[in-house]
Amino acid sequence: MRKISLVLVLVALALASGCARMPTGVTQLKAARPSELRQVLLNSKADVDQFRLRGPFEVDTQKNRGLSLSATERIEADWYLAAPAEKAPLVILLHGHDNSKEDHAYQALHLATWGLHSVTVQLPNQGPWVDNGRTLARIVATIRRRPDLVDSRIDINRIILAGHSFGGAAVAVALAEGAPVAGGILLDPAVPGKEFPRFLRQVSKPVMLIGADESYSPVANRSDFFFYIPKGVAEISITGASHEDAEFALEPGPDATATEELQITFVSALTSAAFSLAWTGNLDYAWRSFGDGLASGKFSHSKKK
Numbered sequence: 001m002r003k004i005s006l007v008l009v010l011v012a013l014a015l016a017s018g019c020a021r022m023p024t025g026v027t028q029l030k031a032a033r034p035s036e037l038r039q040v041l042l043n044s045k046a047d048v049d050q051f052r053l054r055g056p057f058e059v060d061t062q063k064n065r066g067l068s069l070s071a072t073e074r075i076e077a078d079w080y081l082a083a084p085a086e087k088a089p090l091v092i093l094l095h096g097h098d099n100s101k102e103d104h105a106y107q108a109l110h111l112a113t114w115g116l117h118s119v120t121v122q123l124p125n126q127g128p129w130v131d132n133g134r135t136l137a138r139i140v141a142t143i144r145r146r147p148d149l150v151d152s153r154i155d156i157n158r159i160i161l162a163g164h165s166f167g168g169a170a171v172a173v174a175l176a177e178g179a180p181v182a183g184g185i186l187l188d189p190a191v192p193g194k195e196f197p198r199f200l201r202q203v204s205k206p207v208m209l210i211g212a213d214e215s216y217s218p219v220a221n222r223s224d225f226f227f228y229i230p231k232g233v234a235e236i237s238i239t240g241a242s243h244e245d246a247e248f249a250l251e252p253g254p255d256a257t258a259t260e261e262l263q264i265t266f267v268s269a270l271t272s273a274a275f276s277l278a279w280t281g282n283l284d285y286a287w288r289s290f291g292d293g294l295a296s297g298k299f300s301h302s303k304k305k
Helices: 006-016 035-040 048-052 101-113 129-145 166-176 196-200 223-228 260-280 284-288 292-297
Strands: 059-068 074-082 089-093 117-122 156-164 184-186 207-211 233-238 297-304
Touching: 035 260, 048 260, 048 284, 048 292, 059 101, 074 101, 089 101, 089 129, 089 166, 089 260, 101 156, 101 260, 129 156, 129 166, 156 166, 156 260, 166 184, 166 196, 166 207, 166 284, 184 260, 196 223, 196 297, 207 223, 207 260, 207 292, 223 233, 233 260, 284 292, 292 297
Parallel strands: 089 117, 089 156, 156 184, 184 207, 207 233
Antiparallel strands: 059 074, 074 117, 233 297
């Protein structure tokens, strides 16, 4: 199986497409292992802005690698694995309606540079989203049962689910169905049907909702997530952001409407939330990291229960 360092990934992308982009620089923080970086970050002020830069680790990437859930069920996935040999958390990212795993490529790469292995999965992008949520739960169960099918460096006790739009609803279904994960991150999620409140009421793992600016880019029934999830849920909005800013393709299409600056804000908030859930089991670190952004107006409409 071919593995490519972050440097070679950048070169390959640059050669493959004039549209390929790597918009952020690299942090000054130094660490040899994810656990060392964890200590550095937890011993410092929680600040989401530090995650706007790429992390200190190189990344091994494996494109279009299948994952067999059973003898008859196989999904396509792109893997982004932090290079150090030590075990580290895993973030599983799911696209939304009419989108693909490639639409979250930079987010996955960025997370891996911060010591969080990541995978973008391709599921039916027209739904049904309840079925996609149950598939996410099977993906987690498969990885926990046989991490060697992917990589022995995955810490199966520190898996996070993240999803955009209707993919966020699928994450909620997986959590409601008891997927054994540390928590979920919803990227401007939308509710695709009337049956979803019953799933949301069953969510018991911590959930971070990172939304677009609802006054500018509202999505269907986003308020249901905070309203129906009983506890352990926090929400912020990114001022001025659109629904599409919650995606981050390495090669944006000709009709892309997202704003790179706001996409970077989304990926920094995603990284802070994933770090918090994976390494502490709760959202306290992430919530503290948003403080300065809330004071400056970069974030808004914060709420937590």
